[in-house]
Amino acid sequence: MSLTDLIYAGSNAVAGLTEGAVNDAIEKYGEGHAVGYPDTAYFLPIIYAATGVKIKTLGDLPAAVGILKSLITNKEDLGDALNAGLATAVGAEIIEAIRYLDGDPYVNDAGIGFVADPIIRSLGVPLVTGDIPGIAVLLGESADPAALAAIVKDYQEKGLLTFMVGNIIEQALEAGVKMGLDYRVIPLGHEVTSVIHVVSVAIRAALIFGGIEPGKLAEFLTYTKERVPAFVNTFGELNEVIVSVGAGAIALGFPVIADVPVPEVPGALMTQADHAKTVEFSLEAREIKIKVTKIDVPVSVASAFEGERVRKDTMFAEFGGNKTECWELVTSGDPAEMEDHKITLIGPDIDDASFADADVVRLPLGIVVTVGGKAMQKDFETVLERRIHYFTNYIDGAMHVGQRNIAWIRLTKEAFEKGFRLKHIGEVLYAKMRSDFEKVVDKCEITIYTKAEDVKRLGEEMVKPIYAERDARMNALTDASVDEFYTCLLCQSFAPSHVCVVTPERLGLCGAVSWLDAKATKELDPLGPNQPIVKGEAVDERLGIWNSVNEVVNAASQGAVERVTLYSILEDPMTSCGCFECICGIMPEANGVIIVNREFSESSPVGMTFGELASMTGGGVQTPGFMGHGRFLIGSKKFMSAEGGLSRIVWMPKELKDDVAERLNKAVFEMTGIENFADMVCDETIATDSEAVLEFLETKNHPALAMDPIM
Ligand code: SF4
Ligand code: NI
Ligand code: NI
Incomplete structure (x- = not known):
């Protein structure tokens, strides 16, 4: 069979299955029965993107099947055949949606199935920073499980996000691959149709971040080809359904690399039978470049391990976490007096004989990273210091929570058994500081203290005064x-x-870039993403309008955005890209605003979830009344100050409220004299329906109720 014949055979088979499944479902549940995926604002996302049609009930599906069939021309033409691949994608999306009619079909599967909108949004920052350099989609069943596992681990160590479909999931699990979103290896499911959940991720990236209008299929295909750095590896023999799925991937711009002979299409469909070469070959095919820093430690160090948690049962050693004192500090030194790569441990290590009988090794810990360089500035110390959190988390077998003197670190038994010791934390910090900040760090020394008296004394005499000085400087730093x-x-x-x-x-709005971060990045990467705007005189202080800002935004957005205000949510608000930590929206009846964070999945008092609220804005478009922002903005005196500021906040999820309460209370008190403002803000444990929220606000005498009408 020719390649096009194979694709058509697969597409026609899937079309038949889809039609059958739709008819059966309608017969069983009726046309009016709702159909859709959990926690998305985009209906059946691929159909919505391709056609603009919002599928809501089973009765909407037969028309979609009609469109699907029209995409299959059966003509001997590769372009037409790739379109038939898209038909397969549409069919798989429908079949999988039908599987969701009886509840989550993945509860008893190693796969996770549909990927919710908030997860996609959370991937925005790591993808744009190159922290996740690419997306690998692995499919099938490998004749050589050990080789398969080596490939997955290699992608993981390179920071890629890997999606797995088919029996390779069990094969990789059995070979010891760590899996889950926290490890950037995501099992989707066993049925070949579950591959659609990664296609859905790529398409929703275009909807969420790209702001592409539903119905403009060609623009979606250009977006995924140019901006979503994905590729496909197939393992084992290919049947015609897999080939037509592959055709769909190619239509999206994702090269497919098989490990068995295939009719090759250069740059799109290729064979690489040697598993030792799969990774390099695939990265080259998608032009993904990876920067590796070799670090001399006995465990893997990669951004893919950032999210791993170390639980009690796998824990070997613990520092901080209210059990012992634990702090960390980056300070600058005089390069002339420094010895580069000097790593010193003062005090017992985790293999000290005194711990022979201990269940868990608990030690006080103080980490001092001294950096020196001609371009180093005092202001960058905090920027580098915050990276300690990420760099330590990159260690496979280490968990880092918090910062400064509330740092909390755990190490696993597995890491200990592989020979990991405290000096290796120093090695990792040294290597990452040198490579990530090469323009400002010429020399780096690390000293690790574990004697209680040292950690206590230095904590009081050296560390706390430095923190205090920085805080004073930060507080004085205003717009x-x-x-x-x-x-x-x-x-x-x-x-x-x-x-x-x-x-x-x-x-x-992602929460990851503060003014100081931006300033440091400008130094590290002079032509990079952060450029200064020389502010000049304000046109309007209250709204936060500067001609300089407008000019820069206009130029940098290629004319798409002509004017922004910095302090208003209603008049020319700043745009959102999609990766914001929180979304703020107006609740008119309360004369205030609600804020929902990405981690909160329930509905809010305005009747929408985070995902639904988030879909109202994004893609670089201005949407008055909605604003994406970072968590830390809740506590800033400039938070929509044009509309009355922080005291307009009437509702937040409890976790978010607790997280920001201290700064929020302080700022509101300084602005209005109101004490403990956070207690006046409603949350889901108190009420989520509009009337009950209002009642609560009245009993608390919430200030928003007495303010000027918000709109
Ligand atoms: Fe994206 Fe804005 Fe964060 Fe920069 S600061 S990474 S543009 S969200
Ligand atoms: Ni880790
Ligand atoms: Ni973004």
């Missing part, structure tokens, strides 16, 4: 006190017209 703001254009790789304007009192 009014600086001459320059910064742009952040990082997210333009996904949201081409989005520009964040980062100021001391308004961090980037």
